[in-house]
Amino acid sequence: MDFSERKLALSHEILMQVEKPSQYTGGELNSVMKKADQVKVRFAMCFPDIYEIGMSHLGMQILYGLMNTYEDVWCERVFSPWKDLDAIMRRDHIPLFALESQDPVKEFDFLGMTLQYEMCYANILQVLDLAGIPFHATERNEEDPIVIGGGPCVYNTEPIAEFFDMFYIGEGEVMYRRLFDLYEECKEKGISRQEFLHKATQIEGIYVPSLYDVEYNEDGTLKSMTPKYEDVPERVRKVLVKDMDASYYPEKPVVPFIRAAQDRAVLEVQRGCIRGCRFCQAGQIYKPVRERNVDTLMKHAEAILQNTGYEEISLSSLSTSDHSGLKELLEELIGECNRRKINISLPSLRIDAFSLDVMNKVQDVKKNSLTFAPEAGSQRMRNVINKGLTQDDILNGATLAFKGGWNKVKLYFMLGLPFEQEDDVRAIAELCNEIAKVYYETVPKDQRNGRVQITASSSFFVPKPFTAFQWAPMDTMEHFLDKASLCKRSVREQLNQKSITYHYHEAGTTIIEGIFARGDRKVAAAIEWAYKDGALFDAWTEQFSYERWIKAFEECGVDYENYIFRERGEDELFPWDYVDCGVKKEWLLNEWRRARQEVTTSNCRDKCSGCGCASYQCGICVKKR
């Protein structure tokens, strides 16, 4: 029998001391082994959080699969070691390693980090620290890997800019090949790291922060950001996939042994969103919406199920209901999945007659709850945020659902949205009450399966770059908590209060996330300070310390309130303005004004509102409406 004795970076003794040791041993189905001496580029792809979170991320699977189709490149995976192993690695001086080869990350050509949420920023430093790579790009030498960042957080890189040699702005499928070609060429010719970084700025989507001079005004706002060389572009344009049907999709994704957060096959039906909700960053940065056609999707689905053995498949996108071929896709998929005994999970579907019918076919009505995301309680607020969902839509959806046998409803709201007033907060409770009322009016007493269960939860709003609300002030901690308790009180005042449960998210995380989201290069010092003080895994509530972060800003002299609590001027230069994501600043500003006037804007399918993304000449922008 051929039992592979792949070497491991960690000894048996250590593996027996840590939680879920198999998260560190690799060897999963569809993971790719190559010979290190037979490739020219070794790429360590890192998701700076634990394995179970990182392995659930589709973007990483796409890039891992794509890069490994290149014969000269070996892409391996790296995750944040949990605190138990972190302590052991520091104690025993074990360098951070990649899962496949188990080789130290420091030996790689590239260390790529996917930055999916701001609360992973301390983990970036953990990864560099354990890998033995200097924190600051300027301190690295020819021996260190090129540290490159990608993912949605690159739409404001500045708080973490000095930790990276370069950022990749846009969708990973497009430019890595060119970057590797350039790297190989430079390596062969013995061209220095600095020169390579300089040359890389000629590739669209590549941003090298060290090649810009940044100046600030006396009030702390950005004065200017100037390229150090003439050939370095002033603005870096996002790159994107133009034809989703022709682009690479991982039909052999790595299947974790241990249960990951997303333990199922994932089918990305489209990228982008037509909706234009004013609070939503994803809605803007992934524009324009680009669909995969049903044939492509079915081909991917069949291959993935065959290659993984998953017992569930999930449709993924920002708003799956908006896919123009959804009906046809679901018909085919349900047929295929029934044949294979596979479950279908359908997140992000709008609740209407069609989706309820589909869910009836694929889910156990009694067990599942239905989810609505009205985001705001009053129609006035929903107009402000341009959420094209009316109270009638919600109540009609609920009526249909209750008739169909559902009696659990989840509702998601945000508190602290711009121009929010007390009545808007109370409206959240009132909307919940109305939904409960619909249940008791719709379902006769003898057919009720107990009380209707309405679970409302609210998060606190964080203004993000490249949204209409990038000018908006954020609520203070005090305001957040006042609003949450007002909402709670209002729920208790409702007639059907016993059917309603209300939760709200942690406010401290929100404040820190807000600072990272719209901060500038001055924030970096505080991140380093907090990391050295023990900040790690801040996305995990029990690991997060608000006091530590506030102390970090104070110790480093960072005027953090200036990033979040003031309304920004219409002509202010933002730290992220160097990115050209297609959506024009003037258009966003107009959206900000319309929000104030409570005027809605049409979605991309109904009518083009001229955001600027048509310059990409793809997706819905070139489709006949």
Add this chain to the structure above:
Amino acid sequence: MQRLRLCKLSVWDLCEEKMSITVRFKFARKGPVRYLGHLDMLRYFQKAVMRSGIPAKYTEGFHPHQIMSFAYPLGVAMETDGDYMDLELTEEVSPEELSDALNAVMQEGIRICGAARLPEKAPNAMASVAAADYEIHVDGAHPEKLQDVLMTAAVNLMKEEVLLLGKPQEDATSSADHRKKGSKKEKKAKDIRPGILSLTAEEREPVLRMRLLSGSALNVRPADVFSLLAERVPEEELCAVRIIRKEIYGEKDGAFVPLLDMGAEA
């Protein structure tokens, strides 16, 4: 009440089913994949069966799943040459074809070493387990005389008439309060000596071999036997580097028979 009714229903359903086809697979696991827990192994095999195209039988309902059961959960880090998994099928396929189909989709370190159709009404794998063989690879403070140390220790251990495992009562004397809290959880010291059917050390390499009872009456774990042995020669600082389950046996006419042979239709 609700639960009872459900149970009755499912038994009724089973009675109405046609003859069930259950196949027992013997598998091995070695190398890095040994750090998987039991549930991860279960999920691994479910996916492997899916990929292999074996005609597995599924439960009814919104979340159909395969009817799969294991003889003996494999602990984290334990290797095996002989563990067992039972799977229900919807149609008859030859054991060789089934093994080949699964081996074609196996991951590094996991192999199917055999398969056999179970006779009708055979007890499931877990209920059949009576004993198991283990091999423990040992490291210690004095590598040059390790084999001798192990051989003597093994012989001496087997000479003892009683081998108590678990906390003796006088250990929990710290405080009355503490005793109260812990009293329910506190395990009674258990004599595992009757469960050690054999224990020997290899002459050529530092390896212990043992056959241990593994039933519901007395279930002896190899790590426990090893720690009892190591406790008796503390100066040697013995540690178990690898524990390998070599075989699992059922009982048939008073003899131990490998679980796979229990499946073979005579």
